[in-house]
Amino acid sequence: MITKSRLQIPRPAARPGDEPDFSYLELSPAGSVDKPAIGSPTRDIEFLSNGLVRVLDDDHQAKGPWDPGLDPSQLQVALRWMLLTRAFDDRMWQIQRQGRISFYMQARGEEAISIAQGMALRIGDMCFPSYRNQGLFMFRGMKLVDMMCQCLSNTRDMCKGRQLPIMYHSKAGNVFSISGNLATQVPHAVGWAMASALKGEDHIAATWLGDGSTAEADFYHALTFAAVYQAPVILNVVNNQWAISTFQGTAGGQRRPFAARGLGLGIPGVRVDGNDFLAIYAATLWAADRARRGHGPTLIEHVTYRGGAHSTSDDPSKYRPKDEWQAFPLGDPVERLKQHLITQGRWSEAKHTALEKQLRDDVTAAWKEAQKYGTMTEEPFLDSSTMFEDVYAEMPRNLESQRRRLREILEGE
Amino acid sequence: MAQMNMIEAIRSAHDVMLDRDPTVVVMGEDVGYFGGVFRCTDGLQRKYGEHRVIDAPIAEGGIIGTAIGMGINGLRPVAEIQFADYIYPGFDQIVSELARIRYRSCGEFFSPVTIRTPCGGGIRGGQTHSQSPESIFAHVSGIKTVMPSNPYDAKGLLISAIESDDPIIFFEPKRIYNGPFDGDPEKPGVSWASHPKGEVPDGYYTVPLGTAEVAMPGEELTIITYGTLVHVAIAAAKETGVDCEVIDVRTMAPLDVQTLADSVKKTGRCLVAHEATRFGGYGAELAATIQKECFYHLEAPIGRVAGWDTPYPHAFEWQYFPGLKRLAAGIRRVMEAE
Numbered sequence: 001m002i003t004k005s006r007l008q009i010p011r012p013a014a015r016p017g018d019e020p021d022f023s024y025l026e027l028s029p030a031g032s033v034d035k036p037a038i039g040s041p042t043r044d045i046e047f048l049s050n051g052l053v054r055v056l057d058d059d060h061q062a063k064g065p066w067d068p069g070l071d072p073s074q075l076q077v078a079l080r081w082m083l084l085t086r087a088f089d090d091r092m093w094q095i096q097r098q099g100r101i102s103f104y105m106q107a108r109g110e111e112a113i114s115i116a117q118g119m120a121l122r123i124g125d126m127c128f129p130s131y132r133n134q135g136l137f138m139f140r141g142m143k144l145v146d147m148m149c150q151c152l153s154n155t156r157d158m159c160k161g162r163q164l165p166i167m168y169h170s171k172a173g174n175v176f177s178i179s180g181n182l183a184t185q186v187p188h189a190v191g192w193a194m195a196s197a198l199k200g201e202d203h204i205a206a207t208w209l210g211d212g213s214t215a216e217a218d219f220y221h222a223l224t225f226a227a228v229y230q231a232p233v234i235l236n237v238v239n240n241q242w243a244i245s246t247f248q249g250t251a252g253g254q255r256r257p258f259a260a261r262g263l264g265l266g267i268p269g270v271r272v273d274g275n276d277f278l279a280i281y282a283a284t285l286w287a288a289d290r291a292r293r294g295h296g297p298t299l300i301e302h303v304t305y306r307g308g309a310h311s312t313s314d315d316p317s318k319y320r321p322k323d324e325w326q327a328f329p330l331g332d333p334v335e336r337l338k339q340h341l342i343t344q345g346r347w348s349e350a351k352h353t354a355l356e357k358q359l360r361d362d363v364t365a366a367w368k369e370a371q372k373y374g375t376m377t378e379e380p381f382l383d384s385s386t387m388f389e390d391v392y393a394e395m396p397r398n399l400e401s402q403r404r405r406l407r408e409i410l411e412g413e
Numbered sequence: 414m415a416q417m418n419m420i421e422a423i424r425s426a427h428d429v430m431l432d433r434d435p436t437v438v439v440m441g442e443d444v445g446y447f448g449g450v451f452r453c454t455d456g457l458q459r460k461y462g463e464h465r466v467i468d469a470p471i472a473e474g475g476i477i478g479t480a481i482g483m484g485i486n487g488l489r490p491v492a493e494i495q496f497a498d499y500i501y502p503g504f505d506q507i508v509s510e511l512a513r514i515r516y517r518s519c520g521e522f523f524s525p526v527t528i529r530t531p532c533g534g535g536i537r538g539g540q541t542h543s544q545s546p547e548s549i550f551a552h553v554s555g556i557k558t559v560m561p562s563n564p565y566d567a568k569g570l571l572i573s574a575i576e577s578d579d580p581i582i583f584f585e586p587k588r589i590y591n592g593p594f595d596g597d598p599e600k601p602g603v604s605w606a607s608h609p610k611g612e613v614p615d616g617y618y619t620v621p622l623g624t625a626e627v628a629m630p631g632e633e634l635t636i637i638t639y640g641t642l643v644h645v646a647i648a649a650a651k652e653t654g655v656d657c658e659v660i661d662v663r664t665m666a667p668l669d670v671q672t673l674a675d676s677v678k679k680t681g682r683c684l685v686a687h688e689a690t691r692f693g694g695y696g697a698e699l700a701a702t703i704q705k706e707c708f709y710h711l712e713a714p715i716g717r718v719a720g721w722d723t724p725y726p727h728a729f730e731w732q733y734f735p736g737l738k739r740l741a742a743g744i745r746r747v748m749e750a751e
Contacts, residue, residue: 126486160519171521176485179517181509187475188510191482191490198438198464198488205482217502221475228470390520391555393578396623396667 010249016317020327024254025303026050027329030057031064035282038290042268049259049269052303055278060339066282072346078119078277079337079347080355082111085135086334087359088144089308091367092151096165096312100375101151103165107132109307109325110240112277112333113208115139117236120284121206126196127175128189128207130182131166132238140173144366154374154382160389161382183209183216186235190226193233193291204232204291206284212243214258215251223299227265230296234287235262237299238274240306245319259301267297274302275333278340303330384410417613418605419590422564423453423529426571427491429617431461434489437575440467440476441493441529450495451531451590477503477528481511484524491575497532497584498544511580512555527574527581532560533641533688534734535588535598539727545640545689545720550582551665551698557622558665560584562643563593563610566663569620577622586640586688596645596736625669627676631658634682634747637673637699639663642686642735649740655748665695673699674706683707684716684747686740691719713750718743 013021033051036044055067070078089106096104107114114135121127129136137147149156151165159167169177179185189207196203209219214237226233237258241248248254259269268290272283280302287298305328309316321327341347374380388395388403395403417425430437439454445468448455458466469476473494480490494500500507507528515523534543551558557579561567567585574581588594592604605611629647633655636646639662650657658676662668677683683703685696700715718735725733 128482158519158521159517162519163517167517169518169521171518177514177518177522179510179513181505184478184506184510187478187506188482188485191479191484192486193482194479195483195486195488198483199486217474218478218506221472221478224470224472225475225479390516392557392667393515393523397670398667 010247010254012247012249012320014321014324015319016321018321020321020324022327022329025329026052028052028054030054033064033066035065035286038286038293039295042263042266045268046263049257049263049271052271052273053279053283054273054276055282056276056336056340060336060343062278062340066279068278068282068285070278070281072341072344075277075337075341076347078115079334079341081115081135081139082334082337083356084138084359084362085111085114087356087363088134088138088147091360091363092148093312095367101165102376103312104151105131105166105311106308107134109305109332110238110274111135112280112337113236113238113274113302113304116277116280117206117284120281121288122203123174124203125174125288126189126192126203126205128185128192128205129175129178130185130208130210130238131178133208134166137168137170137173137175140170140175142168142170142173144363145369148366148370149373152370152373152375154370155380156373157382160386162387182213183218185209186218186222187225189233189235190222190231193231194225194229197232202292204234204288206234206236208236208238210243211237211239211241211248211253211258212246212251214261223262223265223267226297227262227267230294232291233297234284234291235297235299237301238304239301240304242306242310242316242320244310244314257301259299262297262299267299269299269301271301271303273330274304275330275336277333277337305330307332414612415615416606416611417564418592418611419564419567419585420451420453422568422613423571423585424455424457425613425615426568426575427454427457428460430572430575431457431465433617436487437489437491438465438467438483439491439493440469440480442469442471442495444468444493449493451587453529454493473499473503474506477506477511477526480526481506481514481524484526485514485522489525489575491527491529494528494530496542497530497546498541500530500546507550507556507582508553512553516555523578524580525578527571527583529571529583529585531587532584533586533588534725534730535594535641537727537730540724543725543730545584545687547584547665548689548693548695551695556580556582557667558582558584559622559663560586560640560665561663562586562589562628562640562661563608564605564613565610566620568613569618570622570663572617573619573622576619581622584640588641589644593644594641595648596734596740598731623664623667623669625663625672626661627658627672628661629657629659631656631680633657633680634684634744635660635676635680636684636686636744637662637703638686639665640688642688642740645735645737645740646686649737649744652737653741653744655744657744668702670702670706673703677703677707678710681710681712682747683711684718684743686718686735686743688720688735690722691717692722694719713747716743716747
């Protein structure tokens with residue numbers, strides 16, 4: 001019995017050298033969580049934030065009320081996008097290790113989230129991504145070569161050399177610019193959704209942040225405004241267990257799931273298996289339907305695992321067991337969708353291997369093309385005097401004069 | 414033309430823009446049903462509805478963050494932060510987001526948010542209702558920082574701000590909401606009715622951003638200032654008998670260097686003045702700019718009058734406030750220096 005106050009310092013279940021231990025994760029069997037009507041009052045559907053919505057069972061069969069009933073051909077498309085994300089990430093990681101780009105962040109183990117949600121949303125719905133949503137940019141039409149050029153800060157870089165690698169944006173694809181700050185995009189999504197409702201449009205907004213960054217005030221501002229104005233928005237917490245070196249308990253995930261963060265404001269939360277393509281797709285469709293029909297915001301927690309390092313600047317072997325991902329009870333999203341399709345008789349190891357090779361070749365071809373627009377060390381180089389553009393709608397006099405000065409300095413060299 | 418105080422002029426700017434542009438929305442704490450604690454939005458919700466003039470939760474970071482999202486979705490949000498002292502919870506959203514969206518997306522996305530906020534002391538507000546944080550914002554590239562000193566400019570500049578595709582931080586010196594103030598709190602209050610800039614057109618007009626104005630012409634010394642101190646500077650000039658030219662900066666960033674430099678080249682002497690703390694204050698930028706542009710015209714070192722480098726103390730606000738005596742002493746110092 002506790003008899004006096006004691007400062008608790010949350011500690012993960014396993015550190016380097018320990019056996020991985022996921023006994024803290026509360027799991028529900030596939031198909032066991034009810035799917036309520038979208039108009040259900042939050043108080044009646046609190047169970048969604050405590051259970052775990054899963055469709056794919058351990059035998060790779062789709063089960064229960066959340067099965068979206070997607071055609072296997074659509075699932076093949078989904079698998080292709082997930083595999084492309086992984087092939088792209090693998091190659092870009094390698095390229096960073098060769099010193100050809102300064103920085104990279106991969107989505108290893110989390111590929112299902114961007115692809116399932118991209119497919120469940122409509123193209124007119126606006127996405128406010130975090131830095132592990134590269135699949136979303138790809139799915140919404142961004143070419144690999146353009147993503148690579150951004151990472152290279154070369155002459156075809158959409159960001160004109162202003163942003164770290166992976167901070168993409170796509171107006172055409174309705175995907176907002178990645179900031180590099182954490183959680184700042186969440187109130188933007190709510191404001192965007194408020195404007196959509198204000199204008200009487202049926203577009204909704206969706207946004208993503210990690211378990212760690214739910215601790216930021218912006219997340220709570222966003223929840224409050226979303227609840228108060230019943231904004232048509234989906235707030236996705238990607239709980240990949242790790243925020244660089246701190247585990248999800250450091251962000252307050254030990255006593256209540258992140259899906260329950262909005263309950264006090266009346267925002268329903270859905271805790272979903274983030275490595276189960278079908279479950280994510282179904283939960284997103286449910287939340288999008290709620291938003292579109294005037295039932296307001298939904299918080300979705302995706303329970304997943306960050307399969308790789310936080311970024312190329314990180315070394316996870318310093319703070320977590322090396323084999324932790326292999327022990328993660330929800331497995332690998334790519335493998336699970338693949339096995340599901342194989343079980344359906346609509347996919348095979350041979351086809352899978354061939355597709356992987358083809359995608360690797362596509363990535364290689366894109367990389368060859370991207371380098372033609374310049375690299376960090378090879379011409380052509382971006383004109384650095386473009387740094388003065390787009391600070392304001394029109395360039396003020398002080399920036400004009402600084403641009404002139406920079407050009408003089410450059411020409412003098 | 415009508416007689417308006419600054420509150421009425423600001424309200425009128427909202428009214429004009431809400432009427433002209435259906436994408437304009439107003440959001441802030443107490444701005445809707447009640448009409449704002451300073452009454453700047455009084456009656457606007459009744460006229461334009463609760464979807465256009467929106468009462469917000471008490472979360473400045475949320476107000477600014479969601480206003481940014483609305484701006485990205487094609488609206489022109491005008492967000493009120495009840496006191497400039499309350500703006501800091503939204504600081505990250507202003508600096509890291511609002512100011513950078515156009516830049517980092519190379520013009521694909523932008524958010525034309527105007528953030529209005531009352532600033533400055535002289536109303537017995539203590540250290541949490543009296544601050545002048547304009548230099549903090551003027552330091553940030555990607556936003557424009559504005560502070561009017563009279564009703565005519567307040568309305569015209571606010572309309573320009575709302576119409577601008579750039580984000581604007583619009584500071585309203587609340588001491589002069591109801592009338593100009595010469596820096597002597599013992600004198601009875603004066604209304605805007607007796608001031609030429611209290612004459613304000615009823616309808617649409619603009620005062621361009623990025624332009625300073627000669628508030629009082631003179632030949633012997635240039636005083637560069639803004640906000641409440643424009644009026645204190647004019648009073649101090651009269652008291653000293655020095656023929657001062659008083660320049661109202663109006664837009665801190667981007668700065669109208671030309672108007673400032675032309676004046677100092679003519680007078681050869683310069684005093685910069687503001688209510689905010691001195692160290693690292695906006696006056697330092699003004700002094701450095703004038704030194705660069707006008708060094709060979711200067712007959713004396715540039716003088717600086719500012720608030721002390723302390724928080725704004727409640728009981729001693731008139732000892733803190735750079736009033737008539739300190740401005741007059743500053744003028745004499747620059748005139749006597751060789």
